[in-house]
Amino acid sequence: MLHSAADQQFEAGSLLSGGDKTDYGAVSNLSLLDTVDSPITLSWQDIRVSAPKINRDILHGVSGIANPGELVALMGASGAGKTTLLNTLVARNLKGLQVDGSVKVNGKVIGREITSVSGYAQQEELFVGTLTVKEYLSIQARLRVVEIPESKKGTATSLEEYRKNRVLKVLANLNLLKCQNTRIGVIGVKKGISGGEARRLTFACELLSNPALLFCDEPTTGLDSFMAESVIHVLSTLSTANRTIICTIHQPSSQLYSMFNKVIFLACGKTAFLGSPTQAIEFFASCGHVCPRNYNPADLIIHKLAVVPNEEDECIQRIEDITRKFEQSVYGTRLDSQLASVTEGRMPEKRRQANICTQINALLQRATIDTVRNPSLARAKMIQKSVMGLFVGLLYFQTKLDAIGVTNINGALFYLVCELTYSTLFGILNFLPSDFPLVAREYHDGLYSVLSYYVARCLSYLPLFTIDGLAMLLISYWLVGFQSAWDQVLLACLISFLIEQSSSAFGIMLSCVSPSFPIAMSSAGPLLTLLSLTGGLYANVGALPSFISWIQYLSWFRYGFEAFTINQWRKVDSPNWNSTNTQEVMQNLSFTESMFLWDMVIMAAYIVFFYTIGYIGLLIRIRRAR
Numbered sequence: 001m002l003h004s005a006a007d008q009q010f011e012a013g014s015l016l017s018g019g020d021k022t023d024y025g026a027v028s029n030l031s032l033l034d035t036v037d038s039p040i041t042l043s044w045q046d047i048r049v050s051a052p053k054i055n056r057d058i059l060h061g062v063s064g065i066a067n068p069g070e071l072v073a074l075m076g077a078s079g080a081g082k083t084t085l086l087n088t089l090v091a092r093n094l095k096g097l098q099v100d101g102s103v104k105v106n107g108k109v110i111g112r113e114i115t116s117v118s119g120y121a122q123q124e125e126l127f128v129g130t131l132t133v134k135e136y137l138s139i140q141a142r143l144r145v146v147e148i149p150e151s152k153k154g155t156a157t158s159l160e161e162y163r164k165n166r167v168l169k170v171l172a173n174l175n176l177l178k179c180q181n182t183r184i185g186v187i188g189v190k191k192g193i194s195g196g197e198a199r200r201l202t203f204a205c206e207l208l209s210n211p212a213l214l215f216c217d218e219p220t221t222g223l224d225s226f227m228a229e230s231v232i233h234v235l236s237t238l239s240t241a242n243r244t245i246i247c248t249i250h251q252p253s254s255q256l257y258s259m260f261n262k263v264i265f266l267a268c269g270k271t272a273f274l275g276s277p278t279q280a281i282e283f284f285a286s287c288g289h290v291c292p293r294n295y296n297p298a299d300l301i302i303h304k305l306a307v308v309p310n311e312e313d314e315c316i317q318r319i320e321d322i323t324r325k326f327e328q329s330v331y332g333t334r335l336d337s338q339l340a341s342v343t344e345g346r347m348p349e350k351r352r353q354a355n356i357c358t359q360i361n362a363l364l365q366r367a368t369i370d371t372v373r374n375p376s377l378a379r380a381k382m383i384q385k386s387v388m389g390l391f392v393g394l395l396y397f398q399t400k401l402d403a404i405g406v407t408n409i410n411g412a413l414f415y416l417v418c419e420l421t422y423s424t425l426f427g428i429l430n431f432l433p434s435d436f437p438l439v440a441r442e443y444h445d446g447l448y449s450v451l452s453y454y455v456a457r458c459l460s461y462l463p464l465f466t467i468d469g470l471a472m473l474l475i476s477y478w479l480v481g482f483q484s485a486w487d488q489v490l491l492a493c494l495i496s497f498l499i500e501q502s503s504s505a506f507g508i509m510l511s512c513v514s515p516s517f518p519i520a521m522s523s524a525g526p527l528l529t530l531l532s533l534t535g536g537l538y539a540n541v542g543a544l545p546s547f548i549s550w551i552q553y554l555s556w557f558r559y560g561f562e563a564f565t566i567n568q569w570r571k572v573d574s575p576n577w578n579s580t581n582t583q584e585v586m587q588n589l590s591f592t593e594s595m596f597l598w599d600m601v602i603m604a605a606y607i608v609f610f611y612t613i614g615y616i617g618l619l620i621r622i623r624r625a626r
């Protein structure tokens, strides 16, 4: 992981170093670290987790407590159950697991509502990489900060100003001011902020709402020792403001180990120790595992708690010995008495969701920036459609209105329907896969509803997936010599819009209901073939066998082509053309002139239908992803 020279100056606590002083001026009248108004004591008792399908117990009655102002490390060998315990505490990622025992916030079991009083910085960083750090945080602030807290009422005149100050303050707190205008970046596509900055940005998002309880899954994994230390330093500083912070951590260095207020060691799904870092060293020494001088205590303890291949019996015996000794030790009994003395206290205020307009607005802004800054999509689509418009124009250049010309113009119209469909659909099939992990996480963090995301994302695609089609249509229009009375041009634009929207709504629906991107891709091809074959050019829609003829009524190819054709031939600016010629063209294709309006209404209805099914599919998938 890269880190800049400015990173190396990083010092949590002296947060102005390397920062942007102009910006900081805006928040200089505010204290750097907000003290938590309603501190949280988190306690958990006799947590048992099993996987019934494979008949396996993962946690065997684990108990513990974390108090305000404490930075707690959850440690243990790989497979000890750290992530499972953290997931149980935050009520996330427990699909397929049976969970018993109680998790209490200030002495009260609140279940999944823990999400609304805590922050969870997950290990996998998920951002919208095309945004800058400040843009991303500002949008997060609109979703996470919905009112000025009572204690901060005098610090800002409006919610907007409070959010702005909050973003600057969090940027300063986490030493992100110097990279605030840097794009976050997309792994493997575009380099952005450093690994340490990305990790701090994850905390920054969580801190916007100033949670009293913060969970962090492996905050130092993947970082070099300096970065790891700076991240833990930030957490340690944050905990001093009366926050309760619990994080899982893999083999911390001696330096890191001593920065925690409390360490919890798990082994084979049991608590092997809970207490201060120094007490842990003493306890393990009392069990016969003395830490040599200049040796990392965390390494020694985790090694003693690991089950080593080919030495399973010996290791399990040792672990049982340690866990039993812990239960009987002064630390074990003190934990029991602490848990017994937890009484119901004041509940912290739950984080409210922003109203639906704010949600859609913020998400639309984010999605639009992402779509516009995504050159592979925006630029490629515009270039492709313009080239295709030119190509069609040249291929059918100034077509005459004779028998061959009519066939050619109909061919050109059907080609436009296909071009408006295929590239749109395949361009939009990636609608969900790229967004899904972030949206599922933010939904379960309680930031917004699925409907807000869906509306915003669909709207963000609308301009691009309209303008490109119109560009193609208008470039080819006069080159081919389509009928160009103003009402015909306008109606052709409307038909083009409806065809392209039918295709993008269908693509979004497929993307949302398919279990995976490859399945969506592989089902799109055959479905489009079926719909285009019954579109009216390859086979006369009036002569299709009855058992297959019904498919045409599902095909926007058919409605779009019929509407384009009627629009073209109903009014022809030529002395050699009369209404009989129009009827002949219609009869040859088995199209009905009176269907013109219906074609457009039916396409509009299909668009609504596809979007609705897509929404239901997305809702089900996101709800299942907790």
Ligand SMILES: Nc1ncnc2c1ncn2[C@@H]1O[C@H](COP(=O)(O)OP(=O)(O)OP(=O)(O)O)[C@@H](O)[C@H]1O
Pocket (backbone or CB within 6 Å): 051, 054, 056, 058, 076, 077, 078, 079, 080, 081, 082, 083, 084, 085, 095, 096, 097
């Ligand atoms: N959903 C599940 N179904 C079945 N087994 C599971 C499930 N989740 C976890 N386990 C098993 O439970 C054990 C503990 O897993 P967990 O991920 O909590 O360990 P960990 O201490 O976080 O390990 P690591 O440090 O390697 O991430 C592992 O053996 C794992 O295979």
